[in-house]
Amino acid sequence: MNKKNQDKKEIFELKSNQLTASKKDLSEWYNQLMLLADIVDDRYAVKGMAVWKPYGYKIMQNIKRRWDELFQNAGIQEVYFPLIVPIEYCEQNPSWWQGFKSEGFKVIAGTDNKIQGIIRPTGEPAIYPMYSMWVRSKNDLPIRFYETVNSYRYETKSTRPLIRTREISVWHEIHTAHATREEAEEEFQLHIKLWDELWKDLALPSFKVVKPIWECFPGAIGAVEYYSTTPNGRVMENGSVNNLGQAYAKKFNIKFKDEKGKEQYAWQICTGNGARLLGGLILIHGDDKGLIIPPRIAPIKAVIVPILFKGKEKIVLEKAKELSKELKEFDVYLDERKEKTAGEKFYEWEIKGVPLRIEIGPKDIEKDSFVLVRRDTGKKEIISNKDAKKKIKETLEDIQDSLLKKATEMLNSQIKDAKTLEEVKSNVKSGKISRVFWCKEGECYDKISETAEGLEGFGSDLEKKEEGHCIICNKKTKTKLYLAKSY
Amino acid sequence: MNKKNQDKKEIFELKSNQLTASKKDLSEWYNQLMLLADIVDDRYAVKGMAVWKPYGYKIMQNIKRRWDELFQNAGIQEVYFPLIVPIEYCEQNPSWWQGFKSEGFKVIAGTDNKIQGIIRPTGEPAIYPMYSMWVRSKNDLPIRFYETVNSYRYETKSTRPLIRTREISVWHEIHTAHATREEAEEEFQLHIKLWDELWKDLALPSFKVVKPIWECFPGAIGAVEYYSTTPNGRVMENGSVNNLGQAYAKKFNIKFKDEKGKEQYAWQICTGNGARLLGGLILIHGDDKGLIIPPRIAPIKAVIVPILFKGKEKIVLEKAKELSKELKEFDVYLDERKEKTAGEKFYEWEIKGVPLRIEIGPKDIEKDSFVLVRRDTGKKEIISNKDAKKKIKETLEDIQDSLLKKATEMLNSQIKDAKTLEEVKSNVKSGKISRVFWCKEGECYDKISETAEGLEGFGSDLEKKEEGHCIICNKKTKTKLYLAKSY
Numbered sequence: 001m002n003k004k005n006q007d008k009k010e011i012f013e014l015k016s017n018q019l020t021a022s023k024k025d026l027s028e029w030y031n032q033l034m035l036l037a038d039i040v041d042d043r044y045a046v047k048g049m050a051v052w053k054p055y056g057y058k059i060m061q062n063i064k065r066r067w068d069e070l071f072q073n074a075g076i077q078e079v080y081f082p083l084i085v086p087i088e089y090c091e092q093n094p095s096w097w098q099g100f101k102s103e104g105f106k107v108i109a110g111t112d113n114k115i116q117g118i119i120r121p122t123g124e125p126a127i128y129p130m131y132s133m134w135v136r137s138k139n140d141l142p143i144r145f146y147e148t149v150n151s152y153r154y155e156t157k158s159t160r161p162l163i164r165t166r167e168i169s170v171w172h173e174i175h176t177a178h179a180t181r182e183e184a185e186e187e188f189q190l191h192i193k194l195w196d197e198l199w200k201d202l203a204l205p206s207f208k209v210v211k212p213i214w215e216c217f218p219g220a221i222g223a224v225e226y227y228s229t230t231p232n233g234r235v236m237e238n239g240s241v242n243n244l245g246q247a248y249a250k251k252f253n254i255k256f257k258d259e260k261g262k263e264q265y266a267w268q269i270c271t272g273n274g275a276r277l278l279g280g281l282i283l284i285h286g287d288d289k290g291l292i293i294p295p296r297i298a299p300i301k302a303v304i305v306p307i308l309f310k311g312k313e314k315i316v317l318e319k320a321k322e323l324s325k326e327l328k329e330f331d332v333y334l335d336e337r338k339e340k341t342a343g344e345k346f347y348e349w350e351i352k353g354v355p356l357r358i359e360i361g362p363k364d365i366e367k368d369s370f371v372l373v374r375r376d377t378g379k380k381e382i383i384s385n386k387d388a389k390k391k392i393k394e395t396l397e398d399i400q401d402s403l404l405k406k407a408t409e410m411l412n413s414q415i416k417d418a419k420t421l422e423e424v425k426s427n428v429k430s431g432k433i434s435r436v437f438w439c440k441e442g443e444c445y446d447k448i449s450e451t452a453e454g455l456e457g458f459g460s461d462l463e464k465k466e467e468g469h470c471i472i473c474n475k476k477t478k479t480k481l482y483l484a485k486s487y
Numbered sequence: 488m489n490k491k492n493q494d495k496k497e498i499f500e501l502k503s504n505q506l507t508a509s510k511k512d513l514s515e516w517y518n519q520l521m522l523l524a525d526i527v528d529d530r531y532a533v534k535g536m537a538v539w540k541p542y543g544y545k546i547m548q549n550i551k552r553r554w555d556e557l558f559q560n561a562g563i564q565e566v567y568f569p570l571i572v573p574i575e576y577c578e579q580n581p582s583w584w585q586g587f588k589s590e591g592f593k594v595i596a597g598t599d600n601k602i603q604g605i606i607r608p609t610g611e612p613a614i615y616p617m618y619s620m621w622v623r624s625k626n627d628l629p630i631r632f633y634e635t636v637n638s639y640r641y642e643t644k645s646t647r648p649l650i651r652t653r654e655i656s657v658w659h660e661i662h663t664a665h666a667t668r669e670e671a672e673e674e675f676q677l678h679i680k681l682w683d684e685l686w687k688d689l690a691l692p693s694f695k696v697v698k699p700i701w702e703c704f705p706g707a708i709g710a711v712e713y714y715s716t717t718p719n720g721r722v723m724e725n726g727s728v729n730n731l732g733q734a735y736a737k738k739f740n741i742k743f744k745d746e747k748g749k750e751q752y753a754w755q756i757c758t759g760n761g762a763r764l765l766g767g768l769i770l771i772h773g774d775d776k777g778l779i780i781p782p783r784i785a786p787i788k789a790v791i792v793p794i795l796f797k798g799k800e801k802i803v804l805e806k807a808k809e810l811s812k813e814l815k816e817f818d819v820y821l822d823e824r825k826e827k828t829a830g831e832k833f834y835e836w837e838i839k840g841v842p843l844r845i846e847i848g849p850k851d852i853e854k855d856s857f858v859l860v861r862r863d864t865g866k867k868e869i870i871s872n873k874d875a876k877k878k879i880k881e882t883l884e885d886i887q888d889s890l891l892k893k894a895t896e897m898l899n900s901q902i903k904d905a906k907t908l909e910e911v912k913s914n915v916k917s918g919k920i921s922r923v924f925w926c927k928e929g930e931c932y933d934k935i936s937e938t939a940e941g942l943e944g945f946g947s948d949l950e951k952k953e954e955g956h957c958i959i960c961n962k963k964t965k966t967k968l969y970l971a972k973s974y
Contacts, residue, residue: 043620044613045576046604049569051617054632057565078544082536082654083570083606083637084592089532102598105571107606109592109641116592117533119570119606126531130538133530139826145541150570154596167569339626 012042019351022288026232030283031161037291037352039282040161048159048166055352058299060170060278064148066201066297067172070194071146076174079145081126086117089129093251095218096125105152105166119152123173124270128252131177135256135266138179144187146174148274162279163236163487171274177254177266184243184267191241191271192224203294203403204228204281205411206238207433209459209482214442219247226273227458227482228280229414233431234487235458238280239273283487284407285376291353292376294403295396301330302392303349307342307361319365323358323388330392332358350375355399356392376403415482420471424483425452435461438481439470447472448481458482499529506838509775513719517770518648524778524839526769527648535646535653542839545786547657547765551635553688553784554659557681558633563661566632568613573604576612580738582705583612592639592653606639610660611757615739618664622753624743625666631674633661635761649766650723650974658761664741664753671730671754678728678758679711690781690890691715691768692898693725694920696946696969701929706734713760714945714969715767716901720918721974722945725767726760770974771894772863778840779863781890782883788817789879790836794829794848806852810845810875817879819845837862842886843879863890904967907958911970912939922948925968926957934959935968945969 012031019036021028034040039056052060068078084107090097097118105119120126127145134140151168159165174191178184192208199206211223225240249255249265258264285292295301304327306320317336324334333354335345342359349357359371364382372383372391376399383391416432418424427434429452438444438460448471449457464478499518506523508515521527526543539547555565571594577584584605592606607613614632621627638655646652661678665671679695686693698710712727736742736752745751772779782788791814793807804823811821820841822832829846836844846858851869859870859878863886870878903919905911914921916939925931925947935958936944951965 041617044569044617045573046569046571049571051569052567054564054566057567061565077541078548079541080539080544080656082531082533082538083639084533084536084654086532105594105596105603106600107592108595111589113593115595119594130528130531152570167571169567 019288019290023231023286026230026283027160029286033282033286033291033351034161039278042161046166048155048164050161050165050167052169055299056278059293059297060275062297062299063202063277064170064172067148067198070197071172071174074190074194076144076146076176078147080147080149081120081123081130083120083149084117085120085126087115089125090118092129092253093125096122103154105154120149121151121153123147123149123151123175123272124248124252127175128248128254131175131266132253132255135177135254137256138258141177141179141256141266142183142187143177144174145176146172148172160279162275162282165275169275171272173272174270176269177249178268179256179258179264179266181245181267184245184269187269188224188241188243191269195226195239195241195271195273198277199226200404201294201296202277202281203296203400203407204277204284205404205408207411207415207482208462210462211240211459212440212442212445212457215459217242217244217247219245219250221245224462225459228284229411229433229484230283230487231410233414233428233433233484235433235456235482235484236276236280236283236487238276239271241271242269244268244270284410285403286353290351292403293353293355295355295400298353298355299331300333300352300354301396302327302332302356302358303345303354304332304334304358304360305342305345305349306334306336307359307364309362312362315365316360316362320360323360323370323385327388327392329389330396355396374399417480418471421448421451424448424455428452428455428484433482433484435480435482436471437468437477438479439473439475439477440479441470441473441475444470444472445481449483451483454485455483456486458484506775506777510718510773513717513770514647516773520769520773520778520838521648526765529648533653535642535651537648537652537654539656542786543765546780546784547762549784549786550689550764551657551659554635554685557684558659558661561677561681563631563633563663565634567634567636568607568610568617570607570636571604572607572613574602576616577605579616579740580612583609590641592641607636608638608640610634610636610638610662610759611735611739614662615735615741618662618753619740619742622664622741622743625745628664628666628743628753629670629674630664631661632663633659635659647766649762649769652762656762658759660759661757663756664736665755666743666745666751666753668732668754671732671756674756675711675728675730678756682713682726682728682758682760685764686713687891688781688783689764689768690783690887690894691764691771692891692895694898694902694969695949697949698727698946699927699929699932699944702946704729704731704734706732706737708732711949712946715771716898716920716971717770717974718897720901720915720920720971722920722943722969722971723763723767723770723974725763726758728758729756731755731757771897772890773840777838779890780840780842782842782887785840785842786818787820787839787841788883789814789819789843789845790832790841791819791821791845791847792829792832792836793821793823794846794851796849799849802852803847803849807847810847810857810872814875814879816876817883842883861886902969905958908935908938911935911942915939915942915971920969920971922967922969923958924955924964925966926960926962926964927966928957928960928962931957931959932968936970938970941972942970943973945971 023029038053040050042050104121107116155166206226206228208226216223221243223242226238227235228238246265254266255263306316357373364370369384372381416427418434418436424434460479510516525540527537529537591608594603642653693713693715695713703710708730710729713725714722715725733752741753742750793803844860851857856871859868903914905921905923911921947966
């Protein structure tokens, strides 16, 4: 990046080492915490590419570990495809390639600076030509692979760490290929279940919608998309499960001979999601004191802060060390720093959102107990040492549950049914996600989503419990369309 | 990559689904096994970039997990720096940038195809400008970070999967910064200890040498380099620990104010290694039947092959499933495939180098036992079910130990002292690593390493037990120089 480009980069700089933004000022609060809580440092001199700092990377790796477990237990195997997609692979997918000629990072090399290809903006153009090579007969199917990689887009809009970046990092994508449409459909349903699981671990509620067919990948049969919301009523796309049908198999020539010797194209499913998940949950949880990390993915589940009084330092530190060993399974961290006061330590660990704080001072030791403080509610409790493990386990579970419960309540309160276009407008204006009956026709879709500036339609609900009338054409329908503004 | 480049790519194709090469034909054996054992697929249409297949990737991730554990237990934290190094960072290291202008992959983007930077060929030009931003006072030190990434070089020599690639994958590098030279020196020694540990887990013996100062990074104080060997007496560079002194801190402006308010540059250590380790251990272990994966990093430590006789299928499969559950901790895999015979299964798992095979047939069930077969020695043993866990644990440990022992004996037998240049030549010709007394002067170094075509000097031993005379100038010395040909 040259000087001129650097000037254009929206560099965020902390004005102090304190969290000065309230959560009501969501963007500023988020940006300050990225640096203060050691999540990512966006000051790297390429727009939209940030350095993952130790604490943030550890949270992200914990999330990754959870999806590794979910996918691998379901028999989906981890692989890795190269970063550079050669031009000849791009050309197998001409409309895609046309789009990424300006939205992609191309690679030149050698003394003649010849274009070698494009840096992976999405997985399929690197992956599917190899699937085409690997699939010869029905015995080679199904293929059920995933990779966790970074993807790259020359994003021209303003970027936001973890959420809209040029280096889309710690991104997993699953690409499967099947002999029959039915098997692919089963796979599709499986992935919806797996993701529902993953979101629970993140204490991140979402609503999922069936995407209108014109918003699916070209030629695909259908897609379900997940959305998380922000406290200010915006909506964030957070992954999709796509039923590609045979569209990509035809483009990339993934075919096999069936029992009768007839050539058949494979049926495919693909899904993807990544660090946006962390962005989403950071926006949801947390308060004016800083982040709140859900216990299941917290790198440090409890921090021990010894309260040091003169003359009592040794006995307090000894006890703190003892407790830290006993509670090792909870990834406790003993903050022994001498140059910081207990108050300064409280402040820092609250910013980082460590779920539990353990305070031990001379008086606690006399009583053979310690003070346990919850990050989410601030509630303090005196715990007897003999109950330590049991109490910490229970409290962590309770924090996990109540974070999810609280966020689910918020989400539910954000979704508001509307009966007219005027209501849609005013709902969205007041920070709600609007839901209206819709006949599923494109024409009515356009009319609804043109209601207000910046408004987007996010597809229809999966539940279809009630019946009503399309608010545009009045046709009978069980489908509701979600509308909101994007974060 | 255009057609012309593709023609130049040395694509390796299997002629059959069988391992036809003997290990004596090392390169062909290695290439065949990359595909047959599901390690990597080199047929991806960019030279030197291969697809990691599930089995290979799992082994590599097991190796990574081990280094994560080693580094993190030593307090070194994992981070991630962006892929693209902007031109302005490159220009802080002009000699480096000059070199990579032709050896690197540059990135263009936007409608004007402006050069954005270079794809990370090594870590420091992305990392050190950020260190410069983070380090203000002594309190900001030490920084002890590592990342595991892929690096990219436009390698013009012929490539070899895992060993010489354009996408250097699953590569870890550690970069530290310290306030004093002494602290950096301690860190340097620590990393040598950590690596010695890692190599043991891989059952991969190595010899380590002090690099001559003229082969170290420009301005560095010193380096220790690790080499593994191949069965045909070649030598493979496999990582280095570098004491950078203040050279890079001066280039990248990593400095702090000391107690007296005087500006001081930081002292730095860096190290790196990656998938070459797997390449190295594959070359060492294995035989004409295929790979042998050391138990500590094997994704499957034992495979259960049920021996199915007509009418007895059900009882055999039931028993096999029971055993597979009981032995879960050993990552056992039950091969239930019906379309393959037991013999075909044996053949496949031997190729993949699974350390143990468990055979269960009707007769074994009658005797409440199973047959345990070692991959390394082929030795069969009848094990009573009640001893299963204990026996498998012991046998895996024994395989790990004996693989390391055997490889260490090979390494020791490969190193041969020489007293004359003629002896150096004939040692190397007969597949040995030659070692000679050397005065540590560059002039003598050149004379020794010019002895034979392709011969390289690899630096001097760390032990310095005996005294002798430099074979060129006859000066007294305790230092020996290692010489061999590179793989």
